[in-house]
Amino acid sequence: MKSHLKVHYFQHIAGEGFGSCYSYLKEMNAQISATEFFALPVDRPLDIEALPHVEDVDLLIIMGGTMSVNDEANYPWLKIEKRWLRRYLSLGKPAIGLCLGGQLIANALGAAVGKNTVQELGWSTIRKIKFTPHDCFQLPDQFNVMQWHSETFEIPKGAVHLAENEVCRNQMYQIGKNVLGFQFHPEMTPETLALFLDDDDELALYKGEYVQSSKELKKSEKNKFIQGNQILNKAIEYVLRKTAC
Incomplete structure (x- = not known):
C-alpha cells in the first residue's frame, strides 16, 4: 500500500460528507480530495478534463x-461521471460504490438500474450469498445495515453477486478484485443519519412496509452502526490489498 494514499470521492448531495470511513482513511495518512457534483453550475456543462x-x-x-x-437530463454531469468511471475502471484501479455509487458503477458498465419492487429505508438484515467464491470479499453470513433507496442495480456482466435480502435481491457485487458495489449504506453514522432525516422533502417520497419512520430511526443506538462501518473498512482494505498484489 502506498505511504501517501490518494483517495478521491464523488459527492452528489450537499452535506453528506465521507461517512464512517473518513477516520479510517486518515489513520492510513491518506490524502483525501473530492468532486462535489451538487455544487457545479447547472448552466455550464462539465468538461471531463475538469475531473481528476x-x-x-x-x-x-x-x-x-x-x-x-x-x-441525465436534469443532472447532465451524470453522463460525464460515467465516462470518467469507465476510463478509471479500465485501468483496474480500486473503487467502492455506496448506494447511488454502486448503481453508477453498474450502469457505467452497461447494467440496468431501475425501480426496486419496494422502497427500503431503515435498518435491514442482509444475507451473504451462499457459495461465494473463497477468493472474493467475504461478508458475515448475516448482518444488519442501513438502507435508503427506491432503485437498484442489475449485477454487471462478469461481476460476482455477494449479498441479498428478502425484498431487494441485488445488495452487493464484486468486479474483479478491485471493485465493490453496495446497495446499502455501510458508511452511515449517527451524524450522517441525522442529516438525512432532516430532509423532509426526501422522506416524504418514501412509503411502504419496509420504510421505518424518522421518529423510530432517530432512536437508533450507536452500536447499530458499527457492523456496517466495519464491513466498509474491510472492503477498503480488501480492494487496496488486492490491487497492490
Missing part, C-alpha cells in the same frame, strides 16, 4: 445521492 486524472487517484469512493443514475 485517473492516474492521480489510488482509491475512488462514490457516495450516494437522491437522484437517479438515469436522470
Whole structure:
C-alpha cells in the first residue's frame, strides 16, 4: 500500500460528507480530495478534463445521492461521471460504490438500474450469498445495515453477486478484485443519519412496509452502526490489498 494514499470521492448531495470511513482513511495518512457534483453550475456543462486524472487517484469512493443514475437530463454531469468511471475502471484501479455509487458503477458498465419492487429505508438484515467464491470479499453470513433507496442495480456482466435480502435481491457485487458495489449504506453514522432525516422533502417520497419512520430511526443506538462501518473498512482494505498484489 502506498505511504501517501490518494483517495478521491464523488459527492452528489450537499452535506453528506465521507461517512464512517473518513477516520479510517486518515489513520492510513491518506490524502483525501473530492468532486462535489451538487455544487457545479447547472448552466455550464462539465468538461471531463475538469475531473481528476485517473492516474492521480489510488482509491475512488462514490457516495450516494437522491437522484437517479438515469436522470441525465436534469443532472447532465451524470453522463460525464460515467465516462470518467469507465476510463478509471479500465485501468483496474480500486473503487467502492455506496448506494447511488454502486448503481453508477453498474450502469457505467452497461447494467440496468431501475425501480426496486419496494422502497427500503431503515435498518435491514442482509444475507451473504451462499457459495461465494473463497477468493472474493467475504461478508458475515448475516448482518444488519442501513438502507435508503427506491432503485437498484442489475449485477454487471462478469461481476460476482455477494449479498441479498428478502425484498431487494441485488445488495452487493464484486468486479474483479478491485471493485465493490453496495446497495446499502455501510458508511452511515449517527451524524450522517441525522442529516438525512432532516430532509423532509426526501422522506416524504418514501412509503411502504419496509420504510421505518424518522421518529423510530432517530432512536437508533450507536452500536447499530458499527457492523456496517466495519464491513466498509474491510472492503477498503480488501480492494487496496488486492490491487497492490
